[in-house]
Amino acid sequence: MLEKYASNPARARGRLYPEEESAFRSCFQRDRDRIIHASAFRRLKHKTQVFVEHEGDYFRTRLTHSIEVAQVARTIAGALGLNGELTEAVALAHDLGHTPFGHTGEDALADCMAPYGGFDHNAQAIRIVTSLERHYAEWDGLNLTWETLEALAKHNGPVTGALPYALAEYNARHDLELGTYAGPEAQVAALSDDIAYNNHDLQDGLRAELFTDDDICALPIIGACYAEVDALYPGLGSYRRRHEALRRVFGVMVSDVINESRRLIAALDPQRVEDVRAAGAPVVQFSAPLWADLKEIRAFLFARMYRAPSVVEMRERVTGVVMDLFPLYLSQPEHLPRHWKGDIAAAKDRTALARVVADYIAGMTDRFALQEHERLLPASGA
Template sequence: MLASYACTPAETRGRLYDENESAFRSPFQRDRDRIIHSSAFRRLKHKTQVFVEHEGDYYRTRLTHSIEVAQVARTIAGALGFNEYLTEGVALAHDLGHTPFGHTGEDALNALMKPYGGFDHNAQALKIVTSLERHYAEWDGLNLTWESLEGIAKHNGPVTLLRGDGPVTGDLPFALADYNARHDLELHTHASGEAQVAAISDDIAYNNHDLHDGLRAGLFTVAEICDLPIVGRAFAEVDRKYPGLGAERRRHEALRRVFGVMVEDVLITSRRLLQEVNPGSAGDIRMAGRPVIRFSDHLFNDLKEIRAFLFKRMYRAPSVVAMREQVTRVVEELFPLFMNDTALLPEDWREDVARAQSETELARIVGDYIAGMTDRFALETHKRLIG
């Protein structure tokens, strides 16, 4: 049962290119399925979160992370009366635009692309689903519904300011501004409740699994994270209920409770906010002027403490920093190599190169190609071409 403020298939704003809809799948179901069948989604298998792909088989990849986010998002969406298919689609697509080597690769590529409009993974995800996926006979991209595109573009909140004479788009990432000029996604408003659920589910998933991956990597110990809010209480509860439990089961039982605390807090807080806003439609949520899906202030402050610990002990751990330096060099050396010798690009990319009218257009093509690489392929390509 959908709430009055949920996005409904019957009220979708449609697709950029008209097509006949399915008799047995809703538009949002078809969006989700197209995302799952896309090449970019498959590549997430070999793109990592914090660790580089070859460092271990048990660490999260972008693919496993996206699946975990989608699972959390479906749970929250169902409990709050939102459309689960739309929520799931946005959750599955939210990381499609990530470069190889996680945020390290994105930082390196963004620095290289600064003279050409910069690089942003959310904008790149939109470009992938509207242009770079080229499998259908009648259009480039996946031809997703407006609601799915909106969710991908602004699930983290409005991305433009609104002044008296209209939205201010000067600081938008190039790929986002380029598409929005052709298909207005109303970037000055908040996204649908479904997209907001997908965004907070991303926070829930990575807060939990970064603790798990950091423990597995030996970057910190259980004793150290037991000093953190939420986490310490979870381990204490497990110890009371299961004294003498083995280390791996103890860790799993505690971290699943951390997961549960975050989900429950979002549900309680968001139900209260929805009652305050009292939206009668999905549009009311977009125009509410504030998010309606969020953590409580108390839990948000607890999570800030956890993130500060992870930043110091995991994201800036010496072994991680050393690898960051290596993979940054890979991106920094591949970009000028392709810019100076486009014959090194695969043949199907050279057609785009032939149509490029400027250095900026060429740089955008090279940036798209590097961004689409997996960790493994980027390392292999660098070794083959540079050594």
């Protein structure tokens, strides 16, 4: 039932290390399953989305966020006639490279790594699935298909200019054609990420009491959804009212992407997936009016949630944790666990050692980073 421009597993480009195909699962299903069973995927349950993992049981983590992205992505992929297994694999893996403490941790680690080639979470995801997951007898990584790796590298668009070292290293071995757009399934995963965090950040901000329902009713899309719920269910309890309104906001975004993408695909009339890659612009997009509304919502969230005093205070604390741990491990790599000793021994210079340290810190969960900081630097006060 796939459209002609979808990624067809029967025409997949294969894996870096050839494998016999499964009798029961497509190559993209196997990719998805390997991602779900990866250690890095399990660690996402203790990694920050906005709030540090221990701050509340009901706030999103990277794991719950990734599951929500996958659910949205499957819906959109099905409506557009795309490959659901590939779309889901990309959605589940798109945040594997995130550090502890979310974007705050990434910014801190990028500052630490500036003299050593920098740090980028998308490139780190490639490094994880091609090298750092070490469970299989015949290769490092998960040996994913070219299509899944391409999607992870380029789901936000072509990668040009100076490449992050983690991506450049793998691309030299296995050309992911970084200068083009990714296939449509990767584009769906990228937009589904936007939909999921726009929706759940509103929910988490309300739960944290950083703003109120009345505050967000002044925003586009949201106010109309609350008004619809009030007309249908007068006197509804506050939590049910909120849920009913925000699920409608969710539906508005999903419907808009499906309708706009159908329009763009019809105008392009792609005959194969390569036509989507060569289109010069994404074919999976929000409409211009909805995108303008979402920018207003994002501006509100930036001011009232991401820069809320309590969030900023925690950001400053966890930035100190990363900034303290990195130079400590770099100067005293014996503090890394025993199974990292081979990587340390293989590091030929300070840059190579810094990249080992970055791999180790990036893989930490929030709680483990805090515990290690307390164990190794108990008097630092971070």
